[in-house]
Structures are given as structure tokens and as C-alpha cells.
Amino acid sequence: MxxxxxxxxxxxxxxxxxxxxxxxxxxxxxxxxxxxxxxxxxxxxxxxxxxxxxxxxxxxxxxxxxxxxxxxxxxxxxxxxxxxxxxxxxxxxxxxxxxxxxxxxxxxxxxxxxxxxxxxxxxxxxxxxxxxxxxxxxxxxxxxxxxxxxxxxxxxxxxxxxxxxxxxxxxxxxxxxxxxxxxxxxxxxxxxxxxxxxxxxxxxxxxxxxxxxxxxxxxxxxxxxxxxxxxxxxRKQEKRKAGVYRYITGNTAAALGLIAAAKKSGLRLFLGSYPITPATDILHEVVKHKQFATVFQAEDEIAGIGSAVGAAFGGALAVTTTSGPGLSLKSEFIGLAVMTELPLIIVDVQRAGPSTGLPTKTEQSDLFQAIWGRHGESPAVVLAASSPRDCFDIMLEAATIALKYMTPVIVLTDGYLGNGAEVWHIPSESELPEIKHNRHTKTEGFQPYKHDPETLGRPWAVPGTPGLEHRIGGLEKEDGSGAVSHSPVNHEKMCHLRANKVAGVAREYAPTTVYGDPNAKVLVVGWGSTAGVIKTAVKKLNSEGTPVASINLRHLNPLPSDLQTIMKKYPKIVVAENNLGQLWQIIRAQYLLDVEKLAKITGQPFRADEIETKVHSMIGGLK
Amino acid sequence: MSTPTTPLTRKDFLSSVDPRWCPGCGCYAVLQKITSVMPTLGIPRENFAVISGIGCSSRFPYYTNTYGFHTIHGRAPTVATGLKLANPDLSVWVITGDGDGLSIGGNHFIHLMRRNVDLKIILFNNQIYGLTKGQASPTTLPGTKTKTTPTGVFDRQMAPMAMAIAAGATFAARAHDSDGELLTEVMTAAAAHKGIAFVEVMLNCVIFNDAAMDPMTNKATRSENSIRLRHGQPIVFGADNNKGIRLNNMTPEIANVSEAKDILRHDIHAEDTSLAFSLAQFAHPKMPTPFGIFRQVTGPVYEDNFKSTGEADLDKLFKSGTSWVEKG
Missing domain, CATH: 3.40.920.10 (Pyruvate-ferredoxin oxidoreductase, PFOR, domain III)
Incomplete structure (x- = not known):
């Protein structure tokens, strides 16, 4: 057509x-x-x-x-x-x-x-x-x-x-x-x-x-x-490649991505959620598809993630979807998923905070909370989608990591991505990758906390499996046996193990791509939903001869291992984000690089000219 | 282990971890009873899952050789619900306490009752926070001096049985730790129930609230201060069952059995919750505390709403809504 x-x-x-x-x-x-x-x-x-x-x-x-x-x-x-x-x-x-x-x-x-x-x-x-x-x-x-x-x-x-x-x-x-x-x-x-x-x-x-x-x-x-x-x-400039297309919002793409991830991993999707703007549309969409998913509308945000943790224990691809205030409420349960090393996906469609804030306005201010918002040393993987259609792809990646490493994965989108839409080239089921999981049935030598030497994931022995009866919980576990342990040595070992496990996820990432002028003097670093606007600005600046390039980070924790090397090549770096400088702080702290920031926190996404103005002023400073 | 050649015994359900409750704690009696009932149910051991929150009683899963999950404070019902929905074949048992289940987890408690998920929830009610060493709980008797209520509790007592029935529990029963026969009857009936089975076990905390329930549980005084509920039987109590309950203009009152002709008859299967709800509000010292099964009715089970229907075809799903083909 x-x-x-x-x-x-x-x-x-x-x-x-x-x-x-x-x-x-x-x-x-x-x-x-x-x-x-x-x-x-x-x-x-x-x-x-x-x-x-x-x-x-x-x-x-x-x-x-x-x-x-x-x-x-x-x-x-x-x-x-x-x-x-x-x-x-x-x-x-x-x-x-x-x-x-x-x-x-x-x-x-x-x-x-x-x-x-x-x-x-x-x-x-x-x-x-x-x-x-x-x-x-x-x-x-x-x-x-x-x-x-x-x-x-x-x-x-x-x-x-x-x-x-x-x-x-x-x-x-x-x-x-x-x-x-x-x-x-x-x-x-x-x-x-x-x-x-x-x-x-x-x-x-x-x-x-x-x-x-x-x-x-x-x-x-x-x-x-x-x-x-x-x-x-x-005026038509480019023809799309052959295929089937639809127009899709980020929230719908997220819903379909979660369903696809479950199907490709051979698991049933379990979604336990509580209505919250602007994330509710994911719940609305998934609930239509009973043949793929069990959708539980819980009595509150805590019950939403609680049910998902129960379903993860029970062998489902378990997910909870929410927005900022809900993420706050779910913190304790995310900690439990970290401690019990269960695969779990938490989707946070960010909105302007703090507190009730501006529920229908977009923001990227939950980054700190996603990475650090739990008590104790409680590492979790944090990813961020870059466009409405990427909300589909990122769910497959989140599931792959969660199931392979037995870890909670927090996926950040935002109101701008969730409600925004673009054209999506529909993939066919057969071209999507199969997703592996650690489901375990062998009784011989079974230990619930025996960690894989490479991934540090543990076996996933679900209730109903004969001979693997075991107990898990929030108390510190002994490496291997999974028995409750109060040993100081074991606790230190397990804190490192959980941290190393999450740090090791970086080996899964594709190399970081840099967009724009190869001889750029200024690098604009963004994450998540600013991808489009930064690209638009860089494209325009390059066309005018301004030497600038950009990176969009989709992996926020752990950060990509090639990031530091790439960033060191640029005389000037700016982090542009819809908060007061959260990634900016992380990058400065982690790499000791003197990066600048471009913070916007109006509840509205960046305009391309705002990025352009900042880049111009940085280039001006170099001359 | 899935099809044992010899029938399962209580021993099969005890883990290698020694229970670590205080000597004399009522928790031991409940552990003993539940692990005695489990092997009699004809369910393979691997299909049991015991889910708890935080508190003395919530240590329970470590002592049963089943699948178990010691979750976080107050939230066991949420984890249990997710587990049951993910795997409806499991026999899921929630272990909670008066602080865990009624205070921090009060909201989940109500919603668990109203949904009628097919799982058991055993509330260990010792009317005190034991693990944190003696603070008032929602069920602590008013006037009780605890570490957080040096002048005595002034909050009114929560009535979990009334709450459960008001929220629509299809099975609700109460037992106590010093009556083995009662515990067996109640646990067996709870295990057989299809739908939410709520059991309140009143038990003694020897350290922080010793003898709080003594008037209702002590052999010498319990007949005067408690009612043993039996389906189809008159609701009577007292040394020679000489006292009964009747209604006076909808208000229950105590009457002399030999004189009154209108003593209420217990009916656990009544669809109407009035009688069960009324009995659930009886509490010593105002009225005798009832024990036994309050309510046992059948109703649609929650997880049946989630049955998978239709063909799980991703290609079809992706193209739902408006899609179009481009030839390139």
C-alpha cells in the first residue's frame, strides 16, 4: 500500500x-x-x-x-x-x-x-x-x-x-x-x-x-x-525499505516488547502493576493479550512489584511497570530481588517530580533513584530507551540480561517516549533472537546459590520442580548453599559478588556508537529520550560545519566499558539531560573528566536550538 | 521425589534447620501441626510453597522442607498472589503475624481476602511485636504496657477475624496454640478449602506478652471465656454448655440455655456473613472468644480469571491495529 x-x-x-x-x-x-x-x-x-x-x-x-x-x-x-x-x-x-x-x-x-x-x-x-x-x-x-x-x-x-x-x-x-x-x-x-x-x-x-x-x-x-x-x-527524500510498518507509541512498543521477550524466552509474561500516569498505557496494552500474559492489577505499587517477585520465584518473566512515585514505593522489593537474585524487569516511565510533581510532563530525574535508590549495597542494571520504537527493543535486551544474570533490570523511559510515537518497522517473530534462561531441574549437586563463574548468575529452580526444594529470602545468603548466613566474611564476599555480577553485564553491550563529525571538538553526551533531539542538533551543526559529535547512552548501570576511552578523545564534553545533572555527576565521579552540563527541567523535552546554542558557546570557548 | 513410593510423612516436611523460636513459644505447636497436615493432602512435596513476611512467625519457611520465600515486612500476600498466578498448581501457604499482616501489611491482607486467591494464610496472633522485642501491635489489648506504650496501649484492638469476613474471606477460622485437636480440625479444613483460607492462631509469646490469652486458652478458664464453634450445633459455652448466644433485636446476648428457646445455631456455609461477622466481633472479656470455623463457603477462585485463551502468535499481535506494507 x-x-x-x-x-x-x-x-x-x-x-x-x-x-x-x-x-x-x-x-x-x-x-x-x-x-x-x-x-x-x-x-x-x-x-x-x-x-x-x-x-x-x-x-x-x-x-x-x-x-x-x-x-x-x-x-x-x-x-x-x-x-x-x-x-x-x-x-x-x-x-x-x-x-x-x-x-x-x-x-x-x-x-x-x-x-x-x-x-x-x-x-x-x-x-x-x-x-x-x-x-x-x-x-x-x-x-x-x-x-x-x-x-x-x-x-x-x-x-x-x-x-x-x-x-x-x-x-x-x-x-x-x-x-x-x-x-x-x-x-x-x-x-x-x-x-x-x-x-x-x-x-x-x-x-x-x-x-x-x-x-x-x-x-x-x-x-x-x-x-x-x-x-x-x-517532498519525498528517502524510501523506506520493504516491510510491514505501523505507527507506535513508546508505551505500546514497551508492552509488545515485553510480550515478545516472554515468548522468545519460552516463558509466560507476568505483569503486576498499579495504575500511574504516564505508565498505565503499558498495562492497558498488555492486559489485552491474555494468550501471552498474566496481568495482575494490584492494590498498590508495592503489591505490583511484590506479585512480580512472587511470579519471578515461580518461573515467569516477571515485570512491574510504574512511574517515579511508584519506583519510590518499590525500592524495598527491588532490594529483595537483588538479594534473592531473581530475574525481574522494572519499567519506570519517568515524569516530573519530586512527589506528585507534574504527572503528565516528562523528565529524566529518576536516574539516581534507579541506580542507587535502595538501602544497602544494592546494585541493579539500569537501561534507558532512546525513542518510542526503541521501547520495544530495550525490553528484549532487559529480559536477556535479567534472565542470564538473575538480576533485576530497571528500564527507564519517560512521558515523552511513552506517549510520543513514530513509525515502526515491524519485525517478524522469527527474526527476533531467542532468549535463554537459567531454569534448573537437575537435582545432582544442586545448590540454590551456586553462581555461574562467568555471569555470577545462580540457578533458577522454581517451585514445582521435584527434589530442588529450597528456601530463599531477604536475609544474607551463604554463597553456594544459600543458607542464611551472618558471617562477616560471607557478607563481604556476597556484596562484592552482587556488585561484580552487575558490573559484568557490560560485556553484553555492543560497542558505543558516536554520531556526527569524526573530527569533533565537542561531544554531546545524552541518555535515553534525548537521543532524537541531540541527533537533530548535531546533524544541523555538522551541516553548518560545526565540529560536534554525540553519544546516546542506553546503558546507565553499568556504563559501557569503552566510554571513558571515547570521551577522552574530545577537548570538550557536555552532558545534556532533563534533570539537574545526574548523569553529569556520575560521569565526573567515575571518570574524573571535566565535563560540562546542559540541564533542562521544565517538564518539556529539549529543543534542538538549545543544544545548538550550548555547543556554539563551547566551540567559542575553544577558539 | 515427585511420586514417592512411600507416603510422605511429617519428617519429609521438616528441613534440616532447627527452629529458633524461644523455648515455650506457641509457634512450635503450629509448625508441628502444619507439617503434620501437609503430608496427608496427597500433594507432592515440591508443589508446596511457604511464603512469609518479617517477624518471629515469618521464620517459618526455613523450618519446612518445601519451597519457601522469606520476603519483606507485610508483603507476603503480594508475593504469594504472584506466585500462585504464575503457577496455579502450587499449594501456597502464607505465614504472617499480627504486626506483619495487620499493621504494615494491612492493605494486602484486605485485598487478599476479597480476591479469593486459592491459598492459605495463617496469622500467628500473639498480640505483640516479638522480634523487635516487645512493642504494641494492632491486636495488643488496650491498657497493656509495652516498650512503646509505657502508660498502656490506647489504640483500640484490631479484629482480624471481623476484617477478614468483612473483606469477603470464603474460609475463616480461629484456633489457639494449646488445643491440638482444634488446630488439627482447623488446619485440615483450611487445607481442603478451595479459595482463600484464613486461619488466625492465637498464641502465647512467653517473653513479651506472656499469658495475655490465658483466660481463653487455659484449661481451667477457657470454657467460660470461649466458644467452640461447631457447624450445625447451637452456639453454646460454659462449664456444662449451659450458656448460649441469642439475638436481642439484632444484638447478640448471652442467655441461659435451659430457659431460652432461641439459641443461635452455627452455620459455616451461610452465604450471608451476618452471623459470622457478629461472632467475629466477640472478644473476651466482653463476650466469650469464639474458636473453630467461622465461615466456609465456595466461590469463584481468583486465578481462574487468568486462563490463557487464544493463539499466542507474535506476528499477528505486532500487526494488530493499523499497519501497512511498503514495497521498498
């Missing part, structure tokens, strides 16, 4: 301008369906072979008062003909469904950018709610933008006059009018959305008809109204 049917409509003689890429933001009230609209637009773009990256931005209030700036929900998307690494910084196009959405998003719009507003929503009452004393559309200072005033509400009503829907039902359709109009504006095929509607409203033909009708009405409006003089299309 690389070729797409047209909409069955002939685009009017309006001219079509070609662009390389576009950043668009749909913004409206929480109840306006902006996330759905953005989601549909993304799918349609991805299916046209374009690359996409998304950034949903929604309020954490359950439902802020309609029309207020607190209730504005946004969905940003960058789509382009070449590779797209981030959802973009400033926006080219704003679709604003009400004055509050207009007000909160206008500052992000580039000069010359397009705004489509629902003029019908610019009522006296809505203007007041958004804090406007007069209609901004009539005011000064908008000359640098192309503003299109569309009567989205009225057009929707007109399109549905004979459909016998309630006023409320009619109002709920208006996002599809905006979508249809936007599809026209960017020459998208509407087929994916039409097919989605047909599936969604299979049992509700009246609503299906209404939505299809409104979608088309939006397209027609763009095509015929005198308002728009041209539409746009995306």
Missing part, C-alpha cells in the same frame, strides 16, 4: 507547494478530541511513507473547566520526507479550536506560520475564559502569521442538519471537520481514517455516517472555499 487512492475528489486548481517537513499542532479543549485528531493525522502521514514523531501534551487535571487555558490539550507532530528524530521545536501550523488554545500556543508558532482557528468558538464568554479582553483575531501583531478563520462549529452543524443527532453529538464531530480540512491542506489520503471510523462505529451506523460526512465536509471546505489559495505536500 505505498500508493494511495485519492479522496475520490479532484483537488481544485489551487496550487500545491512542496515542503520537506512540517510541524503541526492540534490544540483545543480537553474535550475536543485533539489527541484522537492528532493520532489520525499521524497515521495518515505515516502511511504515506513519511517519517513522523509526535508529542502529545495534555493537562493532568481530570477535566479542567471548558475553555480555560488550563484545559488546553495539544498534540504536536512533525512529518517529513526524510528522517524525523523529534516532534520539532517551533511549529509551522497551529489548528486552534478555541481562544484558550490560540492563546497558549501562539508563542510557539514560527513567523509566517499558518493558524487555522475555529472562529465560532471565539465568543465573548470563551474570550473571557481565556483571559482576553477583546478578540485577538481582530487585534494587532498577527500580521506575521497566515490566519485562517474557519467556522468549524457551523460547518459541522450544517453538514449534519439532516442527520438527527443531538446537539451534543454534533458538537463532538467538529474535530473531524478540522481533520478533513487539514487533510486537504496537506494532501493526505483520508482512507486510513475512514477505515478506522468504519471499524470504530461498526455498531453505530448513524455516528459512522455523521463522522464520514463531516470529515469530507472539512476536506471540501478547504478545496472550495476562497480562503485557501494553496495546499501543501511533502
Amino acid at each position: 505505498t500508493t494511495h487512492e485519492t479522496n475520490g475528489e479532484v483537488n481544485s486548481s489551487k496550487k500545491i507547494e512542496e515542503l520537506d517537513e512540517v510541524v503541526i499542532r492540534f490544540a483545543g479543549d480537553s474535550g475536543d478530541g485533539m489527541q484522537l485528531t492528532g493520532d489520525q493525522f499521524t497515521t495518515a502521514s505515516a502511511m504515506m511513507g513519511e517519517d513522523v514523531a509526535t508529542l502529545p501534551d495534555y493537562p493532568s487535571e481530570i477535566r479542567a473547566p471548558a475553555g480555560t487555558v488550563f484545559g488546553v490539550s495539544g498534540f504536536q507532530l512533525r512529518f517529513g520526507g526524510g528522517e524525523v528524530f523529534t516532534p520539532g521545536d517551533e511549529i509551522d501550523v497551529l489548528i486552534a479550536m478555541n481562544p484558550a488554545a490560540f492563546k497558549t500556543n501562539l508563542a510557539s508558532l514560527k513567523d509566517g506560520g499558518i493558524v487555522v482557528v475555529n472562529e465560532d468558538a471565539f465568543t465573548q464568554r470563551n474570550l473571557e475564559k481565556a483571559g482576553y479582553s477583546s478578540n485577538p483575531l481582530d487585534g494587532e501583531g498577527l500580521g506575521k502569521f497566515k490566519i485562517f478563520r474557519a467556522n468549524i462549529t457551523k460547518l459541522t452543524q450544517n453538514a449534519l442538519t439532516d442527520k438527527q443527532l443531538s446537539p451534543k453529538q454534533v458538537d463532538l464531530c467538529k474535530n473531524f471537520l478540522a481533520l478533513g480540512l487539514t487533510y486537504w491542506l496537506f494532501n493526505r489520503s483520508m482512507d486510513p481514517t475512514k477505515n478506522w471510523l468504519k471499524k470504530k462505529f461498526q455498531a453505530k451506523p448513524a455516528l459512522l455516517d455523521a463522522n464520514l460526512h463531516v470529515l469530507q465536509a472539512g476536506w471540501n471546505f478547504g478545496n472550495t472555499a476562497e480562503m485557501f489559495t494553496s495546499s501543501y505536500s511533502i
Whole structure:
């Protein structure tokens, strides 16, 4: 399906301008369906072979008062003909469904950018709610933008006059009018959305008809109204390699990755979790697939990981998913998994803290907690995903390490990755690697804490295995026998053993890759979700001749063994991260290197220009 | 070891580790009883798992030659639930205490009861923190002077039996450490129950709370201060079973058996929890403390909700939702 049917409509003689890429933001009230609209637009773009990256931005209030700036929900998307690494910084196009959405998003719009507003929503009452004393559309200072005033509400009503829907039902359709109009504006095929509607409203033909009708009405409006003089299309730069594709969020990718890891290891997936923003979507996804997984919604975060530890003891691929506050609550159990040397995956979809913080905003501030947030010497492996689709791959890696080394593995993603989406080249089951585990059934010479000389993993003898009955627990264990031991010598030995075991995981890593100019003077080091934005900045800087390169770390504990050697080659290094400098401190402490930091902690991801500015100032310092 | 040629005996269930409870501790009696019941159940030894939290009683798994997991404070029900869901063939026994199960683990206790997971939970209730050397627990009698309550406990006592029944326990029973016959009856019935089986064992802490339960457990006084519950029988107590329980406008009261015609009859299978819940609130000295089975009903078992259905095809799963083919 690389070729797409047209909409069955002939685009009017309006001219079509070609662009390389576009950043668009749909913004409206929480109840306006902006996330759905953005989601549909993304799918349609991805299916046209374009690359996409998304950034949903929604309020954490359950439902802020309609029309207020607190209730504005946004969905940003960058789509382009070449590779797209981030959802973009400033926006080219704003679709604003009400004055509050207009007000909160206008500052992000580039000069010359397009705004489509629902003029019908610019009522006296809505203007007041958004804090406007007069209609901004009539005011000064908008000359640098192309503003299109569309009567989205009225057009929707007109399109549905004979459909016998309630006023409320009619109002709920208006996002599809905006979508249809936007599809026209960017020459998208509407087929994916039409097919989605047909599936969604299979049992509700009246609503299906209404939505299809409104979608088309939006397209027609763009095509015929005198308002728009041209539409746009995306210049294709690269063709994707052959295969099956879908568009996927980080949370869905994580869910599928966990399921795949269980299947490829021949184990049943057990997910014990408690709902928490922004991690809950992983739970939502896995629970749909009973044939692969046992999903237990626990009474609290502690019970979530407790059940996972029990399932790990019982021989499952055990996982718990959470976000920052939940990770705090799980600390004691992670310590138990360290002590009992059980395979366990803890997924932390980080959000802005401390405490409840900003639940729907992204941050990378749980790194210290992941690495050190437990009492005692309690080492665990810590990995971080670099993109939404990497949330799939990293789960396979986490499972491989957890099962081979018999250790808890903490996987850090964040709200930006979890809710953001990109195009995913779907792998086939057969091309995914088999994952080995230490399940043990031989009675001869069995010792529960007999450690493998290379990995320092212990045998995994699960209840139900005849002749291997044994007891484990949180009390210090004697190396070998696993008996409770209070011996000082043994305790020291076991502390070293657990530390060495985790340190040894570094031997599994692929060599660290450096992106950018081979003769770089400045190295930007990031970890996890900053991969895309740093790459975007480095690419741009290199194209301007600025000697900079970058590393994205996915292995935070232990760090890759080649990292120090690589870093020593660069006169200047900066660590860019969405916290106050956690990896920065670790690198300074571990390697005694004088690295700089670029810390951003606004609840929003980096913008590429923020990285660029920092690099410029460092290069300037070298001259 | 899976299909023993000779029947399993109690010895098969004792590990090589010598129990290290204080001499005279009530825990010994429960260990003796549980390891006596286990071999009679027709379950291979490798299919037993004993899961505990933290406290004196939670040492228990080290002394049974089964699979065992000495977890963390208050959380044994969570580990046991995960284990049972991961492997429903196991016979899972949770060992907890009044501090572990009711204080730090109170939330898990309630949810374990309401879910009806098919596992046993034995609450060793000695009404004191023993391992940490004598602080008040949620079940310590008000007025008791402990290291943390030098002027006497002023928190009201928690009633675990009432909590369990209120939360929907399908099996709930109480025994004490000085009545072997009662312990056997209760443990055997608990072992046979399909669903959550809650057993409260009142036991004596000889060091930090000695004789706290003496009025109900001592042979000389127990008939006056306790009720032996028997299914289908009138709810009576006293030296010659001369006293019984009847309702006075929904409020239970003590009546003379020879005069009253309306002595309540015990019914462990009643779906309605009123009688069991009412009895669960009886406590010496206000009312005689009941022992035996309070409730035993059948209901859907939690782990049956997790049965795997459908074909586990990853390729199909990956392509669920909107996917498309590109020819390259």
C-alpha cells in the first residue's frame, strides 16, 4: 500500500507547494478530541511513507473547566520526507479550536506560520475564559502569521442538519471537520481514517455516517472555499525499505516488547502493576493479550512489584511497570530481588517530580533513584530507551540480561517516549533472537546459590520442580548453599559478588556508537529520550560545519566499558539531560573528566536550538 | 521425589534447620501441626510453597522442607498472589503475624481476602511485636504496657477475624496454640478449602506478652471465656454448655440455655456473613472468644480469571491495529 487512492475528489486548481517537513499542532479543549485528531493525522502521514514523531501534551487535571487555558490539550507532530528524530521545536501550523488554545500556543508558532482557528468558538464568554479582553483575531501583531478563520462549529452543524443527532453529538464531530480540512491542506489520503471510523462505529451506523460526512465536509471546505489559495505536500527524500510498518507509541512498543521477550524466552509474561500516569498505557496494552500474559492489577505499587517477585520465584518473566512515585514505593522489593537474585524487569516511565510533581510532563530525574535508590549495597542494571520504537527493543535486551544474570533490570523511559510515537518497522517473530534462561531441574549437586563463574548468575529452580526444594529470602545468603548466613566474611564476599555480577553485564553491550563529525571538538553526551533531539542538533551543526559529535547512552548501570576511552578523545564534553545533572555527576565521579552540563527541567523535552546554542558557546570557548 | 513410593510423612516436611523460636513459644505447636497436615493432602512435596513476611512467625519457611520465600515486612500476600498466578498448581501457604499482616501489611491482607486467591494464610496472633522485642501491635489489648506504650496501649484492638469476613474471606477460622485437636480440625479444613483460607492462631509469646490469652486458652478458664464453634450445633459455652448466644433485636446476648428457646445455631456455609461477622466481633472479656470455623463457603477462585485463551502468535499481535506494507 505505498500508493494511495485519492479522496475520490479532484483537488481544485489551487496550487500545491512542496515542503520537506512540517510541524503541526492540534490544540483545543480537553474535550475536543485533539489527541484522537492528532493520532489520525499521524497515521495518515505515516502511511504515506513519511517519517513522523509526535508529542502529545495534555493537562493532568481530570477535566479542567471548558475553555480555560488550563484545559488546553495539544498534540504536536512533525512529518517529513526524510528522517524525523523529534516532534520539532517551533511549529509551522497551529489548528486552534478555541481562544484558550490560540492563546497558549501562539508563542510557539514560527513567523509566517499558518493558524487555522475555529472562529465560532471565539465568543465573548470563551474570550473571557481565556483571559482576553477583546478578540485577538481582530487585534494587532498577527500580521506575521497566515490566519485562517474557519467556522468549524457551523460547518459541522450544517453538514449534519439532516442527520438527527443531538446537539451534543454534533458538537463532538467538529474535530473531524478540522481533520478533513487539514487533510486537504496537506494532501493526505483520508482512507486510513475512514477505515478506522468504519471499524470504530461498526455498531453505530448513524455516528459512522455523521463522522464520514463531516470529515469530507472539512476536506471540501478547504478545496472550495476562497480562503485557501494553496495546499501543501511533502517532498519525498528517502524510501523506506520493504516491510510491514505501523505507527507506535513508546508505551505500546514497551508492552509488545515485553510480550515478545516472554515468548522468545519460552516463558509466560507476568505483569503486576498499579495504575500511574504516564505508565498505565503499558498495562492497558498488555492486559489485552491474555494468550501471552498474566496481568495482575494490584492494590498498590508495592503489591505490583511484590506479585512480580512472587511470579519471578515461580518461573515467569516477571515485570512491574510504574512511574517515579511508584519506583519510590518499590525500592524495598527491588532490594529483595537483588538479594534473592531473581530475574525481574522494572519499567519506570519517568515524569516530573519530586512527589506528585507534574504527572503528565516528562523528565529524566529518576536516574539516581534507579541506580542507587535502595538501602544497602544494592546494585541493579539500569537501561534507558532512546525513542518510542526503541521501547520495544530495550525490553528484549532487559529480559536477556535479567534472565542470564538473575538480576533485576530497571528500564527507564519517560512521558515523552511513552506517549510520543513514530513509525515502526515491524519485525517478524522469527527474526527476533531467542532468549535463554537459567531454569534448573537437575537435582545432582544442586545448590540454590551456586553462581555461574562467568555471569555470577545462580540457578533458577522454581517451585514445582521435584527434589530442588529450597528456601530463599531477604536475609544474607551463604554463597553456594544459600543458607542464611551472618558471617562477616560471607557478607563481604556476597556484596562484592552482587556488585561484580552487575558490573559484568557490560560485556553484553555492543560497542558505543558516536554520531556526527569524526573530527569533533565537542561531544554531546545524552541518555535515553534525548537521543532524537541531540541527533537533530548535531546533524544541523555538522551541516553548518560545526565540529560536534554525540553519544546516546542506553546503558546507565553499568556504563559501557569503552566510554571513558571515547570521551577522552574530545577537548570538550557536555552532558545534556532533563534533570539537574545526574548523569553529569556520575560521569565526573567515575571518570574524573571535566565535563560540562546542559540541564533542562521544565517538564518539556529539549529543543534542538538549545543544544545548538550550548555547543556554539563551547566551540567559542575553544577558539 | 515427585511420586514417592512411600507416603510422605511429617519428617519429609521438616528441613534440616532447627527452629529458633524461644523455648515455650506457641509457634512450635503450629509448625508441628502444619507439617503434620501437609503430608496427608496427597500433594507432592515440591508443589508446596511457604511464603512469609518479617517477624518471629515469618521464620517459618526455613523450618519446612518445601519451597519457601522469606520476603519483606507485610508483603507476603503480594508475593504469594504472584506466585500462585504464575503457577496455579502450587499449594501456597502464607505465614504472617499480627504486626506483619495487620499493621504494615494491612492493605494486602484486605485485598487478599476479597480476591479469593486459592491459598492459605495463617496469622500467628500473639498480640505483640516479638522480634523487635516487645512493642504494641494492632491486636495488643488496650491498657497493656509495652516498650512503646509505657502508660498502656490506647489504640483500640484490631479484629482480624471481623476484617477478614468483612473483606469477603470464603474460609475463616480461629484456633489457639494449646488445643491440638482444634488446630488439627482447623488446619485440615483450611487445607481442603478451595479459595482463600484464613486461619488466625492465637498464641502465647512467653517473653513479651506472656499469658495475655490465658483466660481463653487455659484449661481451667477457657470454657467460660470461649466458644467452640461447631457447624450445625447451637452456639453454646460454659462449664456444662449451659450458656448460649441469642439475638436481642439484632444484638447478640448471652442467655441461659435451659430457659431460652432461641439459641443461635452455627452455620459455616451461610452465604450471608451476618452471623459470622457478629461472632467475629466477640472478644473476651466482653463476650466469650469464639474458636473453630467461622465461615466456609465456595466461590469463584481468583486465578481462574487468568486462563490463557487464544493463539499466542507474535506476528499477528505486532500487526494488530493499523499497519501497512511498503514495497521498498
